[in-house]
Amino acid sequence: MRQARAGEFDEFVAARWSALLHLARLLTGGDRHRAEDLVQESLVKLWFVWPKVAEEAPEAYVRTVMVRAAARSARRRWWGERPVEQLPETPVTGDVSATVAERSRLEAALALLPARQRAAVVLRYYQDLSERQVADTLGCPVGTARSHTARGVARLRQLLADATEPVG
Numbered sequence: 001m002r003q004a005r006a007g008e009f010d011e012f013v014a015a016r017w018s019a020l021l022h023l024a025r026l027l028t029g030g031d032r033h034r035a036e037d038l039v040q041e042s043l044v045k046l047w048f049v050w051p052k053v054a055e056e057a058p059e060a061y062v063r064t065v066m067v068r069a070a071a072r073s074a075r076r077r078w079w080g081e082r083p084v085e086q087l088p089e090t091p092v093t094g095d096v097s098a099t100v101a102e103r104s105r106l107e108a109a110l111a112l113l114p115a116r117q118r119a120a121v122v123l124r125y126y127q128d129l130s131e132r133q134v135a136d137t138l139g140c141p142v143g144t145a146r147s148h149t150a151r152g153v154a155r156l157r158q159l160l161a162d163a164t165e166p167v168g
Contacts, residue, residue, distance in 0.1 A: 003077050005050060005051055005054065008050075008054055009046075009047060009054070012054075012058055012059075014041060016059060016062075017039070017087060018065070020039045020042070020043075020062060020063075021035055021036065021039050022111050023063065023065055023066065023122065023126070023127065024036070024038040024070070025043075025107075026107070026110060026118070026122045026126060027066060027067065027070040027118065027119055027122060028070055028073070029107075029110065029111030029112075029118070030107045030108070030110075030111055032085060034073070036099075037067055038066055038070055038073070039066070041069055042063075042065040042066045043062065045062075045065050046058060046061060046062050046065065050059070052149045060133070060136075060137070063123070063127070063137055064136070064137045064139075067119045067123065067137050067138060068139065070115060070119060071115040071119060073115075074088060104158070105160060106156075109156050109159040109160055110122070110156070112155075112159060113152050113155055113156070116138065116148050117131075117148050117149075117151055117152030117155065118152060119137075119138060119148075120134055120138060120145055120148035120149040120152055121148075121149055121152040121153060121156065123137055123148045125153075131145055132147075133147055134149065
């Protein structure tokens with residue numbers, strides 16, 4: 001790849017890293033380490049096709065790669081021991097606001113959705129994509145994407161309905 005194209009790629013990564021990482025965390029059910037791996041894997045794939053997609057829609061390309069990789073990963077996910085950022089014995093200190101608590105409940109509920117439903121809900125409502133864009137990203141017809149989204153939202157409502165019980 002020419003030096004100018006490599007510079008453009010570096011600028012894209014620097015500008016979009018945070019947003020891509022946040023999307024990946026939502027797609028992986030809040031697992032920061034898997035999310036970082038997902039973003040890196042997607043950016044490696046983008047690097048190889050950068051000259052072709054740089055002028056068109058690099059973010060759409062990387063988003064599609066991330067959604068498909070997250071779905072593949074969820075199908076073969078190992079449910080054994082998983083590393084965590086903080087040990088459970090560590091007490092939580094400081095003032096925890098209701099907003100943070102609600103966000104945590106929502107992320108936990110998202111993590112319980114099947115991968116395709118989670119991806120559809122995140123793309124539709126967090127990324128604010130149209131139904132057509134969600135369908136294109138998921139690689140399915142618009143009706144299927146709409147169905148995944150509706151079922152995902154219905155399940156989220158069900159999981160979040162009882163405010164007194166923690167999700168998960």
